Amino acid sequence: MTTEDVLLRSDRDRVRTLILNRPKAYNSLTVELKERLLAELTQASADPGVRAIVLTGAGKAFCAGQDLKEHVGLLQAGDDAPLRTVGEHYNPIVTAIVEAPKPVIAAVNGPAAGAGAAFAYAADLRVAANSANFLMAFANVGLGPDSGASWTLQRLIGYGRAAELMLLARTVGAEEAQRIGLVGEVVADEDLAGRAQEVAAKLAAGPTVAYSKIKGTLATAAESTLREALAAEDAAQSALGATADHHEAVEAFVAKRKPDFTGS
Structure with missing residues (x-):
């Protein structure tokens, strides 16, 4: 450019x-x-x-x-x-x-x-x-x-x-x-x-998939009932629990090292 x-x-x-x-x-x-x-x-x-x-x-x-x-x-x-x-x-x-x-x-x-x-x-x-x-x-x-x-x-x-x-x-x-x-x-x-x-x-360098879900749940909660917000959080956590970044964070915590997030 x-x-x-x-x-x-x-x-x-x-x-x-x-x-x-x-x-x-x-x-x-x-x-x-x-x-x-x-x-x-x-x-x-x-x-x-x-x-x-x-x-x-x-x-x-x-x-x-x-x-x-x-x-x-x-x-x-x-x-x-x-x-x-x-x-x-x-x-x-x-x-x-x-x-x-x-x-x-x-x-x-x-x-x-x-x-x-x-x-x-x-x-x-x-x-x-x-x-x-x-x-x-x-x-x-x-x-x-x-x-x-x-x-x-x-x-x-x-x-x-x-x-x-x-x-x-x-x-x-x-x-x-x-x-x-x-x-x-x-x-x-x-x-x-x-x-x-x-x-x-x-x-x-962080868990960008989680960041995306955080943005989504905040947006949902801004215009929903408590029950709707809870449901959105539940769905997000279920999805994030299966990500490579979550597993890497858990393994890093146990090994007492810095996690290497890949955004997946």
Whole structure:
């Protein structure tokens, strides 16, 4: 890939890093970038050699959300593509992040707004740089949330805080984001890439089949009764008990050695 690509990809320690690469436009989302991101997420999820995914941005921003210049230009040209983008792009991207059968880490390297912030909310873990901030500004342009933000944000910080951030369109800095549970960790800007890789590599070396089941049972429990959650846990444990990773973990425990997980 060249530096002109709207999305860059790198692999290290079984971690695939996807970098939104429109730094001059704060990595705002064009049709091309959305389609590339969806394709790369889909490919990374299916690739057995990839066991964790990091999503980040180039330059000083994580992602400013929809590219409004393209949005307005297409509408003025009579193209209704912007009216279809939620269903064609944003919903599938968020679904790909949430349902990826391996951990997804958002390395939030700067401002994250709109759909860009929603992509970070959809990730399993969020590591933020000191310069990061989050903004749900949909109300400022007479719109409601999209990209799953109405579902993900309140599960991270609760209904009351989610409503406040969406109705008032208030920017949340990195320190507050950590305090309210929006991100798990805040590091110096220069340490972000290394820390995100460290976390992702640790997960990539772990029992990724179990991680997939953990994600699935959490998603089920978020919108089910206790009995339904118990049934989902039972099914997951039954399946995981037969995996090579579980047997390896038991053998390693008995032998007092570090387990060597294969993701199977």
